Amino acid sequence: MATYLDLQNGFYNGFSQGLGFAPDIPFQMIQPSPPLIAGANQDQQLWNYFNNIPPFSLTQNYIASGGNQFTSDYSGLFSALQGAPNNFSADVGPKCNTAWDAFVATLPYTTSLSQFPMIFRNWAVRNGFISVANVGASDLAQLLLDPISSAQLSLMLYKPAGATPPNWGEGYLDLVNLLNVAPNRAFSLNSSTMNSSVSNSWTKSANEGFFGLWGGSSSSSSQSSTFAASNVTVAATFQHALQFGATPGDWYNSSAMSLAYANKDGAPWVASSPINWNNTFGSRGNMQRFASTLVVVSGMNVVVTSSAVFSKEDQNAIHNNSGAGMWPFYSANSSSGSSTDVQFNNQGNMTVTFTSQPNVPIVVGAIVEPVSVFVGQDAAQAYMKHLASIRGA
Structure with a gap:
């Protein structure tokens, strides 16, 4: 009998393979996946994904203003560094x-x-x-x-903290233009034949923080357990699927970041500062990895079926909570972007249908780079490996 974690891992494998990624590519699913709607803050909506430092997990429970933030951690880092x-x-x-x-x-x-x-x-x-x-x-x-001094001067333009939102070089319109000419993607999943082993993934099995059957629910709830223990099928098509990268704005100095990472002790670190290499880049540091590339889709049509027999009480609970979005994308109903429909037949079997408008971006994942790659220490090797994965898709 499959557990909810088995189902989540099986979906991760099927989805990442459907997107064309090799098993060891550091792909992370992002849930929930609301549409990015054009408007006054469209760029900031997009940049928030790059600003969020991803956890060490195959799935990220994304909160735009929660957790470690790239720009705030970066600013803290440079308070602990001293230039020439x-x-x-x-x-x-x-x-x-x-x-x-x-x-x-x-x-x-x-x-x-x-x-x-x-x-x-x-x-x-x-x-x-x-x-x-x-x-x-x-x-x-x-x-x-001097890279450190230059970086500190750049940060002065973004203070006081929070007064100027962090920016990236490529924005919402760049994303839409590229997405509209990106290729389509499709994949299917059957839980009775899925591969739920993620031991060869970039996290070596770590996968946590995801929702249960509906957005915000626990994966150990009775409805989630019933759903996972049944036969589940997924048939998904995306009119367009894109890997979208963006370069941090002028607040970011790659040379200074590389210099800080390359020197664990001594200059440019200030010895008396509570911020040091270990609690920044080390195994418990706040800047161990970054979302270098977003995986974005549009024109989504996903049908999820379950052979579980849900009681009338469970059906009512699912209907009442489906507005928060349903597994696996938790894309709630939106008048301008997406739709989630939940139906039960006479036997109590459930079908969930997700659709989204053709030209509306939806962020469903990210490529996660460790700091060593992000600052360029292993950049050439990682880039060639990534290219090989894409070409082999």
Whole structure:
């Protein structure tokens, strides 16, 4: 008799293979999967997925503002790093330095770092710091040559914390344009013949945090257990399926990040800081892995059937909670994006049908990169392996 974890693992295998991934590709399912609707905050909706640091699990119970966040952890990291020695603060004096920091916080985050020396010189002349205008500009020019100092200057444009949402180089319109020409995908699953072994996956079996039969429910509930113990079939088609990558905005400095990762002890780490290499990049660190690529679909048509016989009481409970979305995508009804329909026949067998509009993106997963790959330590090898997986699909 299959357990709910068996069913979840079997679906993971079937879904990832249907998307064309080799068993060891670090694919992570993302649940729930609501549509990304065009609107005023469409870019931020998308970037929230990249900003969320994924757990060590084959399934992520995604909460847009929960858990570890890339930008906040990154900002904390650079409070524990020290760049090459520079005399800017001493040369301009405390009064000028404080006023300059306050001014930088008012600049738009799109301000180019290369403009900082000129901006400082002009600002100093206008604000009564003429005597330090040139030396301050020269010191800033030197700061920009150091990766750590340059990264810290970039972060100043995003403060106070939360005032400017984190951005990535590619946005919602880029996603839609690429998705509309992406190939279709289809797969099927039968729980009586599925492969539920995930011991060769990138997590070596770790899979947790997922919902039960409906969104927010427990996988150990009576309805979830009854569902998993029955024969379950899935027939899924996606009009378009895309792997979408985006580059962190100017708040991110890849050279500085690589430098911090490559040096476990000593410079550029500040010895007295409570933030260190181990609690950042180590086995219990908050920046062990990143969502480098999102798996996005549109035009979804998924039919799930169950041979379980649900009592009238269970049927009512399922109907009453189906608005939160149903396994496996938990895509709730949306007037502009998706639909979930639950039906029972006279014998109490259930059929769930998911549909989504053709041009509306739905994020269903991510490719998860360990920090060593993300910062470029193993980038070439990982990229070639990923390409081989795609070409072999």
